[in-house]
Amino acid sequence: MNASSPASAAARPWSRRLAPVLLLAVLAVLPLLPVPEFWITQLNYIGMFALVALGLVLLTGVGGLTSFGQAAFVGVGAYTTALLSARYGLSPWLGLAAGLAVTLAIALVLALITLRMSGHYLPLATIAWALSLNFTIANMESLGKYDGLLGVPAIELFGVSLADGRAIYYLIWLFAILGALAVRNLLDSRPGRAIRALGGATVMAESMGVSTFRYKVVIFLIAALLASVSGWLFAHVQRTVNPSPFGLKMGIEYLFMAVVGGVSSVWGAFVGAGVFKIIEDQLKELLPALLGSNGNFEIIVLGVVLVLMLKYAPKGLWPSLQGLLSRWWPPARRERDWEGAAALEARPKPQAGSVLLRVDKLRKQFGGLVAVNDVSFELRAGEIMGLIGPNGAGKSTTFNLVSGVLPATSGELRFAGESITGLPARQIARRGLSRTFQHVKMIADMTVLENVALGGYLRSHSGTAKAMLRFDRAEERRLFAEAESQLRRIGMQDHLHELAGNLALGPQRLMEIARALCADPSLLLLDEPAAGLRHKEKQALAAVLRQLRTEGMSILLVEHDMDFVMGLTDRIVVMEFGTKLIEGTPAEVQASPEVRAAYLGTEH
Numbered sequence: 001m002n003a004s005s006p007a008s009a010a011a012r013p014w015s016r017r018l019a020p021v022l023l024l025a026v027l028a029v030l031p032l033l034p035v036p037e038f039w040i041t042q043l044n045y046i047g048m049f050a051l052v053a054l055g056l057v058l059l060t061g062v063g064g065l066t067s068f069g070q071a072a073f074v075g076v077g078a079y080t081t082a083l084l085s086a087r088y089g090l091s092p093w094l095g096l097a098a099g100l101a102v103t104l105a106i107a108l109v110l111a112l113i114t115l116r117m118s119g120h121y122l123p124l125a126t127i128a129w130a131l132s133l134n135f136t137i138a139n140m141e142s143l144g145k146y147d148g149l150l151g152v153p154a155i156e157l158f159g160v161s162l163a164d165g166r167a168i169y170y171l172i173w174l175f176a177i178l179g180a181l182a183v184r185n186l187l188d189s190r191p192g193r194a195i196r197a198l199g200g201a202t203v204m205a206e207s208m209g210v211s212t213f214r215y216k217v218v219i220f221l222i223a224a225l226l227a228s229v230s231g232w233l234f235a236h237v238q239r240t241v242n243p244s245p246f247g248l249k250m251g252i253e254y255l256f257m258a259v260v261g262g263v264s265s266v267w268g269a270f271v272g273a274g275v276f277k278i279i280e281d282q283l284k285e286l287l288p289a290l291l292g293s294n295g296n297f298e299i300i301v302l303g304v305v306l307v308l309m310l311k312y313a314p315k316g317l318w319p320s321l322q323g324l325l326s327r328w329w330p331p332a333r334r335e336r337d338w339e340g341a342a343a344l345e346a347r348p349k350p351q352a353g354s355v356l357l358r359v360d361k362l363r364k365q366f367g368g369l370v371a372v373n374d375v376s377f378e379l380r381a382g383e384i385m386g387l388i389g390p391n392g393a394g395k396s397t398t399f400n401l402v403s404g405v406l407p408a409t410s411g412e413l414r415f416a417g418e419s420i421t422g423l424p425a426r427q428i429a430r431r432g433l434s435r436t437f438q439h440v441k442m443i444a445d446m447t448v449l450e451n452v453a454l455g456g457y458l459r460s461h462s463g464t465a466k467a468m469l470r471f472d473r474a475e476e477r478r479l480f481a482e483a484e485s486q487l488r489r490i491g492m493q494d495h496l497h498e499l500a501g502n503l504a505l506g507p508q509r510l511m512e513i514a515r516a517l518c519a520d521p522s523l524l525l526l527d528e529p530a531a532g533l534r535h536k537e538k539q540a541l542a543a544v545l546r547q548l549r550t551e552g553m554s555i556l557l558v559e560h561d562m563d564f565v566m567g568l569t570d571r572i573v574v575m576e577f578g579t580k581l582i583e584g585t586p587a588e589v590q591a592s593p594e595v596r597a598a599y600l601g602t603e604h
């Protein structure tokens with residue numbers, strides 16, 4: 001599955017049901033046929049490589065965290081089992097458990113140290129720890145230094161030895177397919193939507209209540225564990241371990257596989273691993289013969305292929321392959337299976353007329369620039385308040401301070417009687433404040449419905465393990481029912497399955513409102529909701545917002561369209577140069593000479 005397409009299918013064509021079954025059947029009977037041993041060896045390596053590349057799909061392709069260090073985790077898995085089984089005669093299965101535990105401990109420490117880094121620092125940090133882990137392994141007396149460990153026994157399963165390549169093939173592919181299904185399930189779930197926001201929508205995700213750092217750690221650990229399983233298999237296939245297959249070169253090659261296959265596609269990991277293994281083997285034979293000397297020349301060709309891929313097919317081979325296959329294997333559409341699902345829990349509503357938001361001497365300085373200058377106002381439950389002012393007046397900054405996206409320099413914020421000063425966005429979201437953004441923030445390759453369902457993050461609970469095992473379906477149905485009803489409320493019921501990135505700006509803004517509503521907020525913050533909407537759409541939006549008010553919702557909005565603001569709001573705060581100019585009803589604001597002067601740029 002492409003990470004961007006929904007997993008379950010409505011009206012699945014027969015070919016879509018049959019293709020995976022056929023593929024599995026071919027994989028299952030292959031070792032039973034008189035195919036050359038070499039093929040089986042190749043497939044064994046492809047399966048083991050794919051496990052590591054799968055981790056990179058999640059970590060790099062979806063999460064946007066580039067790691068050159070996955071080979072080191074393969075090494076941890078391989079060495080742990082080799083040490084326990086070859087030196088101490090323990091069962092390889094114990095070696096697997098121990099390898100996973102050691103990997104988990106090392107990966108957790110590395111994640112906590114490195115994942116707060118951003119930009120190029122993270123990939124550089126992965127290179128650093130990949131080199132140090134490999135160096136440590138290669139210099140430990142107990143691990144045989146550069147010679148490694150010999151005499152690793154074969155795995156036994158129910159008394160059957162998996163020493164033969166055709167026997168361990170089944171175990172390798174069982175792990176690879178289970179890994180792929182688990183990652184695919186994860187991407188199509190509550191935690192999966194949060195993970196898919198990591199690639200470029202972290203501010204939005206935090207405002208929906210997601211701890212983005214936590215999910216970075218989660219995908220880092222999953223990728224490390226997948227690599228560790230691959231290492232365990234590798235040790236028992238090779239029956240010996242030494243440091244060289246776990247070095248930085250292999251770390252780069254794993255990344256190559258993920259990028260070439262399609263770094264955001266689960267099945268791309270398999271395509272990438274296959275292409276890599278085949279190219280590498282052919283080149284290893286061909287190049288020395290062609291060039292007349294021995295050396296790792298294949299690295300140069302792989303490098304060139306990678307650069308060409310990044311230039312001409314940055315999404316990798318899988319999306320192109322999927323395009324070719326789409327006639328027989330069309331992309332699936334999410335099945336509408338949430339009819340009658342129980343409603344999500346609703347928040348108790350604040351009492352109409354009570355003070356919901358109190359902004360007291362709020363200030364924000366960017367260096368010498370005072371963007372918000374000791375602004376104070378109150379918003380009462382059940383009212384629509386407008387925040388207006390010329391460009392650069394400090395409206396969006398005020399919004400970002402109230403919603404916790406930016407920390408205030410000074411001043412106090414109280415929400416529903418409780419101080420929210422200094423709280424991060426996700427803590428403020430938890431208290432019932434939900435927002436949209438001046439520049440739409442969404443996950444472009446996720447459907448409208450999935451984007452809106454992310455708004456219900458705090459109203460649902462399924463965790464990563466539950467999602468990977470697909471035990472989260474009942475809650476998913478409740479989330480999608482809620483997302484659909486919010487989209488219906490905003491008049492977008494015909495766009496449920498469209499990719500959000502394909503929508504025009506107007507509908508994207510409406511989708512953001514539906515997402516904010518999906519959080520069941522007590523206060524809705526709308527940053528320029530009518531921008532980019534056509535006249536009719538604006539009228540429809542105003543009607544929806546009025547309806548929300550009659551249902552008890554409180555709304556604070558920033559807007560430039562004066563007709564929209566004057567016809568909709570109960571009270572207005574006008575800002576200019578970061579300061580509050582006046583506050584009043586739309587009629588009072590319209591009559592104010594100061595406001596007119598501020599907009600026309602004349603002295604007042």
Ligand SMILES: Nc1ncnc2c1ncn2[C@@H]1O[C@H](COP(=O)(O)OP(=O)(O)OP(=O)(O)O)[C@@H](O)[C@H]1O
Binds near residue numbers: 370391392394395396
């Ligand atoms: N992150 C930042 N760093 C430095 N200056 C900033 C930052 N964000 C905003 N500003 C400055 O703060 C001032 C207020 O900006 P803000 O975006 O809040 O105004 P606004 O009223 O929302 O304007 P507009 O209607 O054009 O969106 C501007 O001078 C802007 O350049």
